[in-house]
Amino acid sequence: MIPVAGYVGQSVGVLGLGRSGLSAARSLRAGGAEALCWDDNPDARAKAEAEGFECLDLGKEAVMSRLSALVVSPGIAHLYPEPNRVVAAALLAGVPVDNDIGLFFASLGSGAWVELDVPPRVVAVTGSNGKSTTSALIAHLIESAGKTAQLAGNIGRGVLDIDEPLSGDVIVLELSSYQTELARALTPDIAVFTNLSPDHLDRHHGMGGYFAAKRRLFAEGGPDRAVIGVDENEGMFLDNQLSAGQGDDRVIRISVERKLTGHGWNVYAKKGFLAEWRKGRQVASIDLREVKGLPGAHNHQNACAAYAVCRALGIAPRDIEKGFHSFKGLPHRSQLIAEAAGISYVNDSKATNVDAAYMALRAFENIRWICGGLEKEGGLSGLQDALGHVKKAYVIGREAAQFAMQLKGVEAEVCTTMEKAVEAAMRDALEGDVVLLAPAAASFDQYDSFEKRGDDFSQEVLKRL
Structure with missing residues (x-):
């Protein structure tokens, strides 16, 4: 568990008591805060009460006035098509609204983390399609190379449920647009944008709002390195905004639609072959055609993204290739x-x-x-x-x-x-x-x-x- 920092002795509301909500409540309590909880589902409230949490209707003025912040679960609308009534009450009262992702990043570096010889690094993956496979593949490749990774966020465990990392560990987070849009803190070391296609448009009031939610991971967080899928206009635009020029290798561009052989850092897959180019020269190539856990161009895009992250983490191409072949894929995804x-x-x-x-x-x-x-x-x-x-x-x-x-x-x-x-x-x-x-x-x-x-x-x- 990651104790939440910054709220010692304060009351924080937790709206929505699913996996992320209960996890946030526990971590707030571990960090010295009082978690006041609410869910419209009485069974969810009963589960929280069984763990000793007080459940109160957070929308009531007398309760809202006690809160230093409101933590909202990702399934609850905070803006479009209209704010949930409790969120609306928080906005009116001036109570900061956040989510578990924001709490995680705000707590990053507190406690024992600051004393580690090699600080843990955080990889955050967003996009429309392929987030889960890419995130799981990154974690698998890291572990197959003999390092330690934890997988959390929109896949696996809630982000605050992970074990406190040890020196040199990597935390891999899959983040949905609901999570990136609301988090008040976003500071990954490496951020990944896979692709963009229409989805969740009612929650973001159209494609512009949807892209803006994804873009926050890069604009707000300022990652040390960004891996950007450039097969859509939005990815090309994001690449252009983040890069200082063609030779800037802080951005690694990935594609499954065309060769990328410019002077920056590029990874692409064509006809089943993944190629890495850097400073205008090819430095590695991997045959993906016999990798059974990654069939088709969409999975080759996932492979490019995961490969780019692992190269940014210092993992050798031969170790990545070996890890590809031992990856079994995820349930319900090809x-x-x-x-x-x-x-x-x-x-x-x-x-x-x-x-x-x-x-x-x-x-x-x-x-x-x-x-x-x-x-x-x-x-x-x-x-x-x-x-x-x-x-x-x-x-x-x-x-x-x-x-x-x-x-x-x-x-x-x-x-x-x-x-x-x-x-x-x-x-x-x-x-x-x-x-x-x-x-x-x-x-x-x-x-x-x-x-x-x-x-x-x-x-x-x-x-x-």
Whole structure:
């Protein structure tokens, strides 16, 4: 646990008592603060009370007047589409609003940390797609090279739940736009921007607000080194803002769409080969084609980002390459479930938006595609260029028929349920085919989470093999 610094003897409100909220409450208490908690869910309040926390309606003026700060969980709206009532009360009362990420960075360097021979370093990863795989891959590569890493944030443990780091440790954080937008302190040593595509637009009032939330990690934090995906205009713009010129190697540019051979520090992947260029010369190359845990161009982008971070940490290319081959991938992200009779079964339930599904479709050929769910803004037109890889679509979700109508030029079968979709896809699949779950939609019309949806797919496949 990381004790929160700066609030000894003060009362701090904690709004939302999920994983990050309870973790923040515990760390505030460990740092000498009084954590006053609230969640609209009575079961969540009961859990907090069982740990000895006082639960009070933080929106009441008498309670809000006691608070030195309000810590908000990432799922709670603080600005758009409109502030939660407790957040609105804090804004009106002038109570600083923060989150657990802000508390973590504000506490960085306090206590025993300052006495370590080699200060721990923090790598923070943000972007639209690939954050989880990139973060997990970075941690894996660090550990496979014989060093110590802890993975936290939007993946793994809550950021304040990690163990107090030892000399030379690396902390790898996956940060969503909800987390970067609200954190009052953001000071990573290395910050990563993978890519940007439309997502969470209601929470950020459009693409401009969404990009601005991501950009804060770099503009507010001033990392010593930035790894920037430059395959979208936003990444190119961010690179331009952070770099002092072509030879500035504080920015490492990454791409899977073009060669980057300029005079700065560049890492790119083309046709399955990763190349590192520095000062206009190629210094390393890795064949990614046989790395089973990282299939497709989208995973090659993740590999480029992780490679760049590890090189910035001083890890040799041969050690990174060895780590690539031992990486098994993450559940629900291009996860190979089974292979039987020449047919592969792949779970990419995390492909909850069009861009992620596009990347998944581009990664394979001869696809029996299970898709559908709660459609996000923008429609499905962005998938068109990848639909040539699809032999047939099997559509799930409450609005399956409407979803299927948007798949121009693709044979589609309306299945509605996962059970029927898997049964139909396995009935039709031939040797060399890939049965792929890449929904291009959220799961909440039928499942509590994308993990539940992916588990259902896996269970339906495995019970039939």
